[in-house]
Amino acid sequence: MNKRINQLRKVLTDKKLDGVLITSRPNTLYLSGFPGSASTIFISHKRAIFLTDFRYIEFSKKRCGNDYEVMLYEKNPLVFLLEQIKNDKISKIGFEDQIVSYASYLEISEQLDGIELIGLKDEITKLRLVKENGEIKTLQKAVDIADQAFTHILKYIKVGISEIDIAAEIEHFMRKNGAEKQSFDSIVASGKRSSLPHGHATDKLIEPGDGITMDFGAIYNGYCSDMTRTVFIGKPEQKILDIYATVFKAQTIAEDAVHSGKTGMEIDKIARDIIYDAGYEGMFGHGLGHGVGIEVHEEPRLSTTGNIVLENGMVVTVEPGIYAPNYGGVRIEDMVVVNDDLPKVLTSSKKELIIL
Ligand SMILES: [Mn+2]
Incomplete structure (x- = not known):
């Protein structure tokens, strides 16, 4: 997974982003190996955070604990995430604009108030084109x-x-x-x-x-x-x-x-x-x-x-x-x-x- 996280970090550099927020199942699976729903991934230049809820916490620690800081959120993953990264100087985040619904977009922009959201377009699907x-x-x-x-x-x-x-x-x-x-x-x-x-x-x-x-x-x-x-x-x-x-x-x-x-x-x-x-x-x-x-x-x-x-x-x-x-x-x-x-x-x- 490390290789994939590093490929994504190149996208961060190219697009001048401080981090990316990944919530769609195909992309979270690709980047973490975790096959279930209810996961949120945040990757910045320094950190790789994997958030999940009670149902999956034990399994995801085993599956992607080597590559990610695996954390359990209780209520809202975005509020929890914001708390984790508040000292990291994050001002520009890429997100899956081609997948995230309008309702989720509104929620993300509200929760991550003050952080600029930039559409990643097909940058992540591009990573998945050539198979290992x-x-x-x-x-x-x-x-x-x-x-x-x-x-x-x-x-x-x-x-x-x-x-x-x-x-x-x-x-x-x-x-x-x-x-x-x-x-x-x-x-x-x-x-x-x-x-x-x-x-x-x-x-x-x-x-x-x-x-x-x-x-x-x-x-x-x-x-x-x-x-x-x-x-x-x-x-x-x-x-x-x-x-x-x-x-x-x-x-x-x-x-x-x-x-x-x-x-x-x-x-x-x-x-x-x-x-x-x-x-x-x-x-x-x-x-x-x-x-x-x-x-x-x-x-x-x-x-x-x-x-x-x-x-x-x-x-x-x-x-x-x-x-x-x-x-x-x-x-x-x-x-x-x-x-x-x-x-x-x-x-x-x-x-x-x-x-x-
Ligand atoms: Mn077919």
Whole structure:
């Protein structure tokens, strides 16, 4: 954690700040390793303070006591903090202006009266863009759990069970195999419903010939995985198999094109051109992918507006899809680590056509 605290101190110097106040869960987790809610971090050039309440005090002393002055607040963390730093000559504090709500902002400005608050914009999320080796190992574990769930679910899917049955089985399996929870509500969309890119599982029953799109992920040690596969059961129509072939081509070619030095926009265009050239313009209405780490959706985006230049160690999804309204859709999603050359693909589930 020390390394991360020091990186943040460089931001303090650059922005001429006396300290930063961090209250959002993704950033407090990143900077302290503490996974719970109810923590407030204050970092100045000299001090690193971690505030929490009674529920977490024992655990947080163990988790981040080496890097932080871990303190218990009883009523208001900001009032308590102000008391701690009153002799430290703090006049300018950076805060998470893109995350803190307006109500919290008003509260912070009132409590820290006399201290100037400066928006940090994306300075902290920027620190999280490139993953350390340890983070990549943790992400690989989260991906492995989801891959195992996919292998498991192929044996479970049959005509007559519902989308909710499939989602519940995936989630139960992941939990039993080490996931803290799922990264997001699992998407299971079958038959015509698969034209909904984010169709949550319903009581619709699986019918012969259905395509079944499953998008899910596991959280392991605070880090998220995210994968999607579309599989078929019975005898799917040629039209949906043609769609599958195009998505497969777009996914594999765009995935191989992910490397350092390219922007998200450039990679997105590779997949988009393949899909549009095959006659599916208008049916791929979302970005190609996104960064993933402590949050399931984070920077850098691979999209028509993604202008961050990819660097080694960034982790992104590659997930093109084609959605034909009232007919059906296909999406294939892997997670990859950006490299100088071909990316390291974390997801190992088969993505060639699967007909059960
Ligand atoms: Mn995704």
